[in-house]
Amino acid sequence: xxxxxxxxxxxxxxxxxxxxxxxxxxxxxxxxxxxxxxxxxxxxxxxxxxxxxxxxxxxxxxxxxxxxxxxxxxxxxxxxxxxxxxxxxxxxxxxxxxxxxxxxxxxxxxxxxxxxxxxxxxxxxxxxxxxxxxxxxxxxxxxxxxxxxxxxxxxxxxxxxxxxxxxxxxxxxxxxxxxxxxxxxxxxxxxxxxxxxxxxxxxxxxxxxxxxxxxxxxxxxxxxxxxxxxxxxxxxxxxxxxxxxxxxxxxxxxxxxxxxxxxxxxxxxxxxxxxxxxxxxxxxxxxxxxxxxxxxxxxxxxxxxxxxxxxxxxxxxxxxxxxxxxxxxxxxxxxxxxxxxxxxx
Amino acid sequence: xxxxxxxxxxxxxxxxxxxxxxxxxxxxxxxxxxxxxxxxxxxxxxxxxxxxxxxxxxxxxxxxxxxxxxxxxxxxxxxxxxxxxxxxxxxxxxxxxxxxxxxxxxxxxxxxxxxxxxxxxxxxxxxxxxxxxxxxxxxxxxxxxxxxxxxxxxxxxxxxxxxxxxxxxxxxxxxxxxxxxxxxxxxxxxxxxxxxxxxxxxxxxxxxxxxxxxxxxxxxxxxxxxxxxxxxxxxxxxxxxxxxxxxxxxxxxxxxxxxxxxxxxxxxxxxxxxxxxxxxxx
Numbered sequence: 137x138x139x140x141x142x143x144x145x146x147x148x149x150x151x152x153x154x155x156x157x158x159x160x161x162x163x164x165x166x167x168x169x170x171x172x173x174x175x176x177x178x179x180x181x182x183x184x185x186x187x188x189x190x191x192x193x194x195x196x197x198x199x200x201x202x203x204x205x206x207x208x209x210x211x212x213x214x215x216x217x218x219x220x221x222x223x224x225x226x227x228x229x230x231x232x233x234x235x236x237x238x239x240x241x242x243x244x245x246x247x248x249x250x251x252x253x254x255x256x257x258x259x260x261x262x263x264x265x266x267x268x269x270x271x272x273x274x275x276x277x278x279x280x281x282x283x284x285x286x287x288x289x290x291x292x293x294x295x296x297x298x299x300x301x302x303x304x305x306x307x308x309x310x311x312x313x314x315x316x317x318x319x320x321x322x323x324x325x326x327x328x329x330x331x332x333x334x335x336x337x338x339x340x341x342x343x344x345x346x347x348x349x350x351x352x353x354x355x356x357x358x359x360x361x362x363x364x365x366x367x368x369x370x371x372x373x374x375x376x377x378x379x380x381x382x383x384x385x386x387x388x389x390x391x392x393x394x395x396x397x398x399x400x401x402x403x404x405x406x407x408x409x410x411x412x413x414x415x416x417x418x419x420x421x422x423x424x425x426x427x428x429x430x431x432x433x434x435x436x437x438x439x440x441x442x443x444x445x446x447x448x449x450x451x452x453x454x455x456x457x458x459x460x461x462x463x464x465x466x467x468x469x470x471x472x473x474x475x476x477x478x479x480x481x
Numbered sequence: 482x483x484x485x486x487x488x489x490x491x492x493x494x495x496x497x498x499x500x501x502x503x504x505x506x507x508x509x510x511x512x513x514x515x516x517x518x519x520x521x522x523x524x525x526x527x528x529x530x531x532x533x534x535x536x537x538x539x540x541x542x543x544x545x546x547x548x549x550x551x552x553x554x555x556x557x558x559x560x561x562x563x564x565x566x567x568x569x570x571x572x573x574x575x576x577x578x579x580x581x582x583x584x585x586x587x588x589x590x591x592x593x594x595x596x597x598x599x600x601x602x603x604x605x606x607x608x609x610x611x612x613x614x615x616x617x618x619x620x621x622x623x624x625x626x627x628x629x630x631x632x633x634x635x636x637x638x639x640x641x642x643x644x645x646x647x648x649x650x651x652x653x654x655x656x657x658x659x660x661x662x663x664x665x666x667x668x669x670x671x672x673x674x675x676x677x678x679x680x681x682x683x684x685x686x687x688x689x690x691x692x693x694x695x696x697x698x699x700x701x702x703x704x705x706x707x708x709x710x711x712x713x714x715x716x717x718x719x720x721x722x723x724x725x726x727x728x729x730x731x732x733x734x735x736x737x738x739x740x741x742x743x744x745x746x747x748x749x750x751x752x753x754x755x756x757x758x759x760x761x762x763x
Contacts, residue, residue, distance in 0.1 A: 216670075217650060232650070232651070234668075312674065312675040312677070312691050313680065313684065313687050313691070315690075315691070315694075316677075316686075316687040316688075316690035316691050317684075317686070317687045317690070320687070355680075355683050355684075356680055356683060356684040356687060357680070358675055358677055358678070358679045358680040358684075358687075358688065358691065359527050359635070359636075359679045360635045360639065360674075360675035360679075361635055361636075361639035361640045362635075362639065362674075362675070364639070364640055365639045365640060365641060365649055372640075374640065378530060378531035379531070381531045382531040382532070382534070385531070385532060393683075394682065394683050395683045398528070398682055398683055399528040399531070399532050400532060402523065402525055402526055402528040402529050402532060403529060403532045403533060403536065405523065406522060406523050406525065406529065406536070406540060410522035410523060411491050411494070411522065411523050412491040412492075412523045412526065414491065414492070414495050414496065415495075417682065418682055421682040421683070422682060430685065434720065434721070434724065437720075437761055438496070438720065438761070441759050441760070441761060442759060443496050443497070443498070443720075443759055443761075444495075444496070445495035445496050446495060451495075452494075454519070454520060454521060454522045455519040455520040456520045456590065459589060459590050460520075460522060460543070460590070462589060463539065463543070463586045463587065463589055463590065464536065464539065464540070466586050466589075467533075467535055467536050467539045467586060468536070470535060470582065471533060471535050471536070474535075
């Protein structure tokens, strides 16, 4: 009998939720409130917040709906990481606390605050609109409802994973570049653009792509993979971002943005020397004027410290470069053949 | 003596030469022998994979095949090279048709990618192969008076499906190395954040904002220096430091070390020998 009671008690613990509070109508600055409740094993962060709202403090505000990881409403930062409150287990979070027994709950980052754990999603919606993230059908209006669109399995697999996105904005909150500049397109928007751009039923691929390669667009991503790592649906977001870049290079060439020129330079250098020619990379990416204006003071410091990259003629090619080049070019032929096959299709 | 094939990252042959040079001082002390792969080529720097996925697979299959030919694991000391080569390896191992296509070409050089060599970071070799106790035993100048901010960088942690050594949310290998060398790690929120390197030439202002945040936290926490396992992070945090801090209106500075230099210092080599004076911030 005693054993049963002990086991029962082991299944319950006092847990403190340190919750971010801010009501712009009343508060001059944000603060944290501590709520200590008895939490059973298996309870989620969202259920705990619901309990607090019902029994302890009715003024605590947060968004939630489905409680099952489907609607994406309860995105928030739990112990510093953006995730869904409804799929976060309290007992698992206890292992990740900086201060033992205290789970920190904060609103998502990089979106304007409304109240407590609620952020304004409008900037994200505005970006979705800005990048035309919907299907503009290739089917003439007169044929709508009379004909069906056939989507191949191969095509479906291209965007299957991307359609899992529930717009919870966890990736938006974790994005390094968005944190540095609120104008940046943001990962969720890029994922959606990718999904629309690979859909054969859509007619505005080129318009969307032209917008994506502009400033604050796809080339500003810094490959930190935080979006992908925080995705509550495990969507490989970086693959989508890379795929937009690949598509941009194929459809628009490397000439129209510095990001594209930068990426192309890697291909050129590897073929030529097997090594990156770093000294001229800024010039090839942004031109001479930009390089002199932006990097000259630093270049002087680097010369003094003898850490400037060597000029192109002094960059030693990788050993065995001749045979490497032959193989590299053979692969170029393979790629050309692949393209021909795809275009025939 | 544990032998490894050592991948020579482009940046370590140009801007951060001190990284590889400092390894040469202590590799024997720790029972390690790194055989430099002079035939290795640029991994594509997290760019070639979308410029041309097939060339990306070819060059990295070759980089790994060179190590396989020697029967050795491939050791990398740049986070981005590590992530890039491991990404290619994963793709090759999961896509038999691609592996075959690449191997048909590699035959020309008498090479074959089999997937038998592991691709690992220098930091992992130190912590997992040499071991913390063995490192501790070799320390002659413990870093006991130093408060050190461990900056892991992105591509040694993420994507975790490709890297998988450390918990990307709470990495510990670098902290353990610092402690084995007698140093004190400081709690550092930015330890698993980004340095901004990959957009320095494309979105400089954003990159410098990202770098400034990481620098600012280490400065406010009164760290004596930052240490990073990645020469790209080092280039931003050291080389671009004054520009980043100026943009963020912060008047201060903090030295940034490579792990190879930190190990060298604790093993009794001098800052001059290790090339620390070549840093922009000293």
